[in-house]
Each structure stands twice: as structure tokens, then as C-alpha cells.
Amino acid sequence: MTQHPTAEERRPANDGPKAAARNRAALIAAAREIYAEHGLGAPLSGIARRAGVGQGVLYRHFPDRAAVANAVLEENVREVEQAAAASGATLSGVLGVLTWHLTESAAFIGLLHADRTDDRTDGVHAHASALSERVARSLRGHLTGGHRLGGSDDLMLAVAMVSGAVTGPTREERERRALAAWRLLGVEVGAVRPFAG
Amino acid sequence: MTQHPTAEERRPANDGPKAAARNRAALIAAAREIYAEHGLGAPLSGIARRAGVGQGVLYRHFPDRAAVANAVLEENVREVEQAAAASGATLSGVLGVLTWHLTESAAFIGLLHADRTDDRTDGVHAHASALSERVARSLRGHLTGGHRLGGSDDLMLAVAMVSGAVTGPTREERERRALAAWRLLGVEVGAVRPFAG
Amino acid sequence: MTQHPTAEERRPANDGPKAAARNRAALIAAAREIYAEHGLGAPLSGIARRAGVGQGVLYRHFPDRAAVANAVLEENVREVEQAAAASGATLSGVLGVLTWHLTESAAFIGLLHADRTDDRTDGVHAHASALSERVARSLRGHLTGGHRLGGSDDLMLAVAMVSGAVTGPTREERERRALAAWRLLGVEVGAVRPFAG
Amino acid sequence: MTQHPTAEERRPANDGPKAAARNRAALIAAAREIYAEHGLGAPLSGIARRAGVGQGVLYRHFPDRAAVANAVLEENVREVEQAAAASGATLSGVLGVLTWHLTESAAFIGLLHADRTDDRTDGVHAHASALSERVARSLRGHLTGGHRLGGSDDLMLAVAMVSGAVTGPTREERERRALAAWRLLGVEVGAVRPFAG
DNA sequence: AATGAATGAGGATTCATTCAT
DNA sequence: GATGAATGAATCCTCATTCAT
Numbered sequence: 001m002t003q004h005p006t007a008e009e010r011r012p013a014n015d016g017p018k019a020a021a022r023n024r025a026a027l028i029a030a031a032r033e034i035y036a037e038h039g040l041g042a043p044l045s046g047i048a049r050r051a052g053v054g055q056g057v058l059y060r061h062f063p064d065r066a067a068v069a070n071a072v073l074e075e076n077v078r079e080v081e082q083a084a085a086a087s088g089a090t091l092s093g094v095l096g097v098l099t100w101h102l103t104e105s106a107a108f109i110g111l112l113h114a115d116r117t118d119d120r121t122d123g124v125h126a127h128a129s130a131l132s133e134r135v136a137r138s139l140r141g142h143l144t145g146g147h148r149l150g151g152s153d154d155l156m157l158a159v160a161m162v163s164g165a166v167t168g169p170t171r172e173e174r175e176r177r178a179l180a181a182w183r184l185l186g187v188e189v190g191a192v193r194p195f196a197g
Numbered sequence: 198m199t200q201h202p203t204a205e206e207r208r209p210a211n212d213g214p215k216a217a218a219r220n221r222a223a224l225i226a227a228a229r230e231i232y233a234e235h236g237l238g239a240p241l242s243g244i245a246r247r248a249g250v251g252q253g254v255l256y257r258h259f260p261d262r263a264a265v266a267n268a269v270l271e272e273n274v275r276e277v278e279q280a281a282a283a284s285g286a287t288l289s290g291v292l293g294v295l296t297w298h299l300t301e302s303a304a305f306i307g308l309l310h311a312d313r314t315d316d317r318t319d320g321v322h323a324h325a326s327a328l329s330e331r332v333a334r335s336l337r338g339h340l341t342g343g344h345r346l347g348g349s350d351d352l353m354l355a356v357a358m359v360s361g362a363v364t365g366p367t368r369e370e371r372e373r374r375a376l377a378a379w380r381l382l383g384v385e386v387g388a389v390r391p392f393a394g
Numbered sequence: 395m396t397q398h399p400t401a402e403e404r405r406p407a408n409d410g411p412k413a414a415a416r417n418r419a420a421l422i423a424a425a426r427e428i429y430a431e432h433g434l435g436a437p438l439s440g441i442a443r444r445a446g447v448g449q450g451v452l453y454r455h456f457p458d459r460a461a462v463a464n465a466v467l468e469e470n471v472r473e474v475e476q477a478a479a480a481s482g483a484t485l486s487g488v489l490g491v492l493t494w495h496l497t498e499s500a501a502f503i504g505l506l507h508a509d510r511t512d513d514r515t516d517g518v519h520a521h522a523s524a525l526s527e528r529v530a531r532s533l534r535g536h537l538t539g540g541h542r543l544g545g546s547d548d549l550m551l552a553v554a555m556v557s558g559a560v561t562g563p564t565r566e567e568r569e570r571r572a573l574a575a576w577r578l579l580g581v582e583v584g585a586v587r588p589f590a591g
Numbered sequence: 592m593t594q595h596p597t598a599e600e601r602r603p604a605n606d607g608p609k610a611a612a613r614n615r616a617a618l619i620a621a622a623r624e625i626y627a628e629h630g631l632g633a634p635l636s637g638i639a640r641r642a643g644v645g646q647g648v649l650y651r652h653f654p655d656r657a658a659v660a661n662a663v664l665e666e667n668v669r670e671v672e673q674a675a676a677a678s679g680a681t682l683s684g685v686l687g688v689l690t691w692h693l694t695e696s697a698a699f700i701g702l703l704h705a706d707r708t709d710d711r712t713d714g715v716h717a718h719a720s721a722l723s724e725r726v727a728r729s730l731r732g733h734l735t736g737g738h739r740l741g742g743s744d745d746l747m748l749a750v751a752m753v754s755g756a757v758t759g760p761t762r763e764e765r766e767r768r769a770l771a772a773w774r775l776l777g778v779e780v781g782a783v784r785p786f787a788g
Numbered sequence: 789a790a791t792g793a794a795t796g797a798g799g800a801t802t803c804a805t806t807c808a809t
Numbered sequence: 810g811a812t813g814a815a816t817g818a819a820t821c822c823t824c825a826t827t828c829a830t
Contacts, residue, residue, distance in 0.1 A: 043819080241804070253812060413815080579775060635825070
């Protein structure tokens with residue numbers, strides 16, 4: 001019963017407390033990749049392994065499966081917010097950034113559209129509306145009427161619709177379909193690319 | 198898909214000769230319900246239990262997880278095909294039936310939009326394009342140009358987009374959003390209801 | 395993600411449904427031994443291994459840790475009840491059987507006295523009072539006043555006290571201490587042995 | 592053991608020179624509380640957290656789980672010894688102090704009665720007999736014959752028996768049962784309270 | 789001397805799948 | 810044909826213990 005008695009061959013490793021921030025970032029990056037490859041329901045152990053840390057570290061930083069996904073999404077949303085807040089930002093420009101994240105991040109899509117009834121992702125969806133609202137707020141400030149959408153409600157519906165169209169094995173294919181979707185909606189979209197200052 | 202009789206009645210006792218067919222139907226109905234409640238990744242044991250049969254029966258009828266989901270989808274697609282083939286069918290009418298299935302069947306949505314990278318649903322998606330093509334074919338025959346979509350490719354993209362918009366806890370909410378989505382696309386949709394010969 | 399894909403080398407085993415009862419009995423017997431050797435908190439996996447079954451079987455028969463312990467205790471209590479119900483039963487005779495179980499079954503003692511605050515055994519203790527009441531009922535019918543105890547409350551307190559005295563590495567030592575405890579209480583106890591018809 | 596100041600005050604900031612002694616005391620107090628709430632098997636991390644120190648400090652002061660429990664028990668035993676050594680001490684008075692510790696300290700009870708086979712507490716039990724002997728020695732000097740017990744062996748058996756009776760969710764309930772147990776044994780017990788010089 | 793992050797083995801639990809009856 | 814028990818690998822999660830800072 002003595003828990004974990006094996007204390008013979010201790011491996012070295014332990015880069016001290018400063019590694020914490022680095023590990024957290026590595027976990028989020030690993031999660032993004034794993035999600036893209038295996039979906040939101042992928043084993044957490046795989047994320048830890050890809051990040052090069054023990055499983056305990058993952059649990060130290062994220063109490064549960066939902067927290068990991070939320071951390072990944074948080075980054076996506078933050079980039080959209082930054083793009084919206086940048087000086088000279090336009091609706092089409094922000095939508096370009098948003099579209100880039102839709103085509104790039106399986107978690108982002110998964111979050112919005114993956115089977116909402118999957119019990120394993122319940123916790124994720126619980127936070128989704130809050131994140132969604134932040135995206136809406138970012139877009140709202142740039143609504144100018146140069147398109148067929150009536151308001152930010154229409155705009156968020158349109159975002160959902162575009163994300164529904166984003167399928168395909170490669171990012172290029174997904175981008176092609178995303179742009180076709182925006183075209184059907186009569187909305188102009190700027191360069192599809194991540195936000196960079 | 199509540200049109201299909203819910204298989205709650207426990208098998209009486211002995212099995213008649215056509216028990217096999219009855220069991221298959223019960224399994225599909227049970228799977229539809231389970232998928233709606235717990236997602237495509239739900240335990241197969243729960244489907245067998247809900248159908249009132251042993252787990253062995255499930256495996257007799259369906260070799261694997263994908264086969265179960267495909268059987269459920271097959272029914273959805275067949276109804277759309279029947280609606281399209283009915284005399285007097287119009288595009289908006291068929292889209293109404295299609296929309297009904299989108300709002301009703303979590304599996305149908307899940308199939309088209311759930312995280313395609315989820316390994317558990319790989320086998321399902323393998324058949325998805327075939328089913329999707331059958332839906333496209335059904336719609337193609339009714340394309341008449343009275344809308345902004347250029348062809349059946351555009352139409353299938355639109356279907357994907359609408360399915361992306363279909364979210365929400367109740368069927369009513371999902372229908373509301375689906376109709377809003379079609380409106381944004383400028384496509385007229387008939388009564389949202391299952392096909393009934 | 396596909397769960398448990400390894401379906402290559404299938405091992406034979408599977409004695410059919412009739413093994414169920416045998417397995418349940420084997421699990422209880424194994425649990426009794428394991429509890430005696432390692433305490434109520436011992437790994438369930440060890441119990442399954444000792445019983446010669448897979449871990450899943452344990453969970454099929456017992457939903458959780460508490461259910462296993464309760465099943466073990468249930469047997470102890472049942473023997474006491476049977477001893478009490480036997481024709482010609484006397485209080486000292488029933489106490490002899492009860493004492494035998496106290497000295498023999500680590501789980502029985504553990505249940506009544508092990509660290510009540512141990513979170514792992516919470517569920518066990520939840521049922522303990524019900525079992526304890528059954529023991530009290532069994533003894534009650536034989537209260538005759540030939541001793542210093544006032545009623546079944548006193549008697550149950552005395553049982554608890556004796557169980558507190560039952561310590562030691564061997565059954566013989568535990569029996570010696572149990573008898574000394576009864577003597578201090580001025581209660582006559584019959585032969586310390588399991589009930590046998 | 593609430594007589595010991597609960598170590599809730601977080602260390603201010605820097606550590607003075609005698610921080611070590613303060614930390615040790617805080618750890619023991621924290622352990623006592625944790626043991627009372629969660630049993631002897633509670634996570635060590637929780638003890639360190641409650642004491643307001645890092646986990647490393649716990650290991651600096653106590654090499655293993657057993658050392659922590661032994662330190663807690665050491666305090667209980669020491670109080671009994673002090674009560675016995677006080678001028679004017681009587682057997683019933685010392686038993687009152689002993690009884691107070693039995694009703695107050697889950698670790699004390701747990702130590703004496705918790706499932707001795709629980710591998711997690713092996714190390715603790717290894718020291719138990721030594722501590723137990725110290726208690727016996729303390730009582731021995733006050734044996735006067737005014738009761739039914741024959742010697743210190745009987746007395747220690749009686750202590751074990753009383754501890755077996757000490758159950759219940761509140762200290763009051765535990766005290767009530769302890770007193771009833773002593774009464775059944777025909778032993779007079781003084782005021783149930785901690786020793787205070 | 790203290791901190792608290794990291795490791796990683798251990799134990800709990802769940803299910804896909806098989807198969808004797 | 811149907812049943813449902815059994816298997817056991819996979820995954821989740823927890824903690825004892827170490828150690829860089």
C-alpha cells in the first residue's frame with residue numbers, strides 16, 4: 001500500500017521553478033497540436049508527453065481537461081482581441097485574423113462545433129459562450145454597415161456558419177472553404193493570417 | 198428523430214423469428230437517442246442497454262462503432278432522398294426536411310461537423326462523403342436558380358454552414374438559428390419537418 | 395484515441411455466465427484475505443488478482459470499494475444472525491461466534507474501529523450502523539440478565555470495547571485478548587468458533 | 592488537541608533564525624488537524640499546506656510519514672506523563688487526561704486501533720508499543736486497588752477497550768461513549784480535560 | 789533553510805470486444 | 810440468435826519524494 005515506494009534510481013531532471021512558465025507554454029502548444037491531430041478528446045497523457053513533461057505537471061497547471069482546452073482557446077481569442085484593438089484595424093482585417101484561427105486551430109473549431117453533447121467536452125463548452133462573447137465584442141466595434149449583416153448577432157451567426165464550412169485535411173483546403181463561405185455571405189474578408197503586432 | 202419509436206419496451210421473453218430485424222431497428226433508434234444525449238463517442242454498451250438487447254447483438258448487426266453511426270445517418274439521408282423523390286418536391290421543401298434532420302439529429306450534425314480529427318469517429322467520417330454526395334444528388338435535381346447559390350457545390354457548402362449555426366440546447370432554439378442562417382444566405386426554406394410520404 | 399484497439403492476440407478464458415456466482419464468491423474470499431494482510435485500504439487490483447479474475451469483474455460485482463467491504467461484512471453478520479437464530483442458542487454461545495469473527499476478520503474489526511476518518515473507508519462506515527444494528531438485534535433476543543450489562547445498548551458498547559482490545563499478529567493472541575476483555579466486563583462467553591449449523 | 596495553537600497564520604515573509612522550531616510545531620499542529628479530519632493516511636502535501644510551509648520543510652523535519660504521526664503521538668503521551676508526574680496526581684485524574692486525548696485525537700485512536708494491517712501505517716505502529724509502554728508506566732505508579740483491575744496489564748487492556756468504544760462524529764459524543772465504557776469497567780474517571788500544569 | 793515545481797509509479801475506473809452457454 | 814459475464818488495455822488522476830533555485 002505504501003504509495004510509490006520505488007525510490008531507488010532517481011532520474012535527475014528538475015529545472016527549478018523557473019521552468020514552470022516554460023512548461024505551461026509547452027503544454028498549451030502541445031495541446032494545440034494534439035487537438036489538431038486527435039481532437040478535443042485526446043488523452044491528456046499524450047499532451048504531457050509531447051510537451052516533454054510528466055503528467056503531474058499538466059495537472060498542476062490545469063485542473064482538468066476543460067482547463068487545457070480553455071487555455072488554448074484563450075490564446076486564440078486574445079489574438080483576435082489584439083487584432084481588433086490595433087490601431088487602423090478594420091472589420092475585414094479582424095475577420096481575416098479570426099478566419100486564420102478558424103482554419104488553423106482544430107480546438108477553436110472543435111470548441112464551437114464539435115459534438116456539443118460529448119460528455120468529455122462539457123466543461124469546455126461551459127466557457128465557450130464567455131469566449132464567444134469576447135469575440136463578439138471585438139467585432140462589434142468595427143461594424144460599419146458595408147455588408148449585408150445587421151448587427152453583431154448576425155455577425156456571430158455568420159462566424160458560426162463559416163466555422164461550419166471549415167473542413168478538410170489541410171489548412172489550405174480549410175482556408176479555401178472558409179473564404180468561399182464568407183463570399184456566400186457577401187462579407188469581405190482581409191488577409192487570412194495570424195495577428196502580428 | 199423522435200419519429201422513430203423509442204425502443205424502451207423490453208423484449209417480452211422469447212424471440213420470434215423476425216426478432217433480428219426488430220433488434221436492428223431498436224439498436225438504431227437507441228443509438229440515435231444516445232448520440233443525441235451523449236455524443237458520437239458514447240459507450241456502445243449504453244446503446245445495447247437502451248435497445249434492450251445484449252451487447253453481442255449489437256456486434257452481430259454492426260461490426261464496429263462506425264457501422265452503428267452510419268446506420269443512423271443512413272436513415273437521415275434516406276429521408277432526404279425520399280423527400281427529394283416525392284412528386285411535387287421543391288428545393289425549399291427538401292431543404293425544410295434536411296433542416297429538420299439537422300436540428301433533430303445530433304449524430305447528423307456531429308457527423309458533419311464534430312471534430313473530424315477525433316479518432317473515435319474516423320470510421321464514421323470515412324463514409325460521410327458518400328452520404329454527403331447522396332444528399333447533394335438529391336438537392337441537385339431541384340436547383341432552379343431562384344436564389345444566390347451557383348450550383349450544388351455552393352449548396353452543399355451552404356448546408357455545411359447552416360449546420361455550423363445549429364447549436365443550442367433545445368430543438369426550437371436550433372431551428373430558430375438554422376432558419377436565421379438560411380436567411381443570411383438568402384435561401385428560402387420550406388416547413389421544417391420530417392418527411393412523411 | 396480509439397479505445398482499446400489491441401485486438402490481436404485474444405486469450406481464451408471465459409467460463410460462461412455460470413462463473414459469475416463463483417467469481418463473486420472468489421472475490422469476497424480474496425477480499426477477506428487481502429484485508430487481513432493489508433487493511434481495508436488495500437488496492438482493489440490485488441483483490442481481483444488474488445481472486446483470479448480481471449479487474450472489470452470486480453467492478454461488475456461491486457460498484458465501489460465500499461461495496462466490497464460490505465459484502466465481506468455481510469457474511470460475518472449473517473453468521474452471527476444464524477448463530478442467534480439456531481435452536482438452543484444462548485447469549486454466551488452467540489457471543490462466542492461473534493468473538494470468533496472479531497478475531498478472524500480484519501475487515502470486521504477494521505470496519506468497526508479502523509480510522510473512521512480515513513476518507514477511503516467513508517462508504518464502508520456509512521453501512522456500518524445498519525450492520526451493527528443487525529448484530530444488536532441478534533443479541534437482543536438472548537439478553538437474560540445473567541450479567542452486568544443493562545440492555546442491548548450496553549451490550550453493543552461492550553462489543554465495541556472488546557473489538558478495541560483485539561489486537562495482535564496472530565489469531566490466537568487476538569483471541570486471548572478478546573477473552574480477557576470479556577472477562578473484565580464480567581460477561582461469560584462460549585466457545586470461540588465460527589457458526590456451523 | 593486544540594490546546595495547541597492552530598497554525599493558520601501564514602509565515603510573514605522572511606524567516607527569522609528560530610523559524611525551524613516554529614515550522615516544526617506548525618507541522619505537528621497541522622498534522623493533528625489533518626489526521627482528525629482525514630485520517631492517518633491523509634496526503635502529506637495537505638499537512639505542509641495547512642502548516643503554511645513548503646513540502647520540502649516537512650521532509651527536512653520528518654524523514655517519512657511515520658515520523659510525522661509519531662511526533663503527534665509523542666505530544667499526546669507526554670501530556671499523559673506530565674499529568675501522571677504532577678504533584679497530587681491520582682489514577683482517576685490521569686485517566687481523565689488520557690480519556691481526553693482519546694476523544695480528541697483521531698491520530699491517537701487511529702494509532703492504537705486503526706487497522707494495524709494498513710501498510711501505510713506500518714511505520715507508525717512500529718513505535719506504538721514503545722509509546723504504549725510509556726503510558727503504562729505513567730499509570731502504573733498510581734494503581735491503588737480501588738477498582739476491579741488487577742494490574743497495569745489489565746489497565747492497558749482497559750484503555751484499549753475504551754478506545755474501541757470511542758466513536759462518533761463529535762467530541763461530545765465520543766466523550767459520552769468513553770465515560771460509559773469506563774463505567775462498564777467499573778473504573779472511576781476524573782474530569783475529562785487536557786493536562787494544564 | 790525554505791520553496792514549490794517536477795517526476796513518474798501506482799491505483800482507480802471504464803469500455804471495446806470476445807465467447808461459453 | 811441472443812445473452813451478458815469476463816478480459817485487460819488504456820486512460821485518468823493522485824501523491825510521495827526529490828531537487829534546482
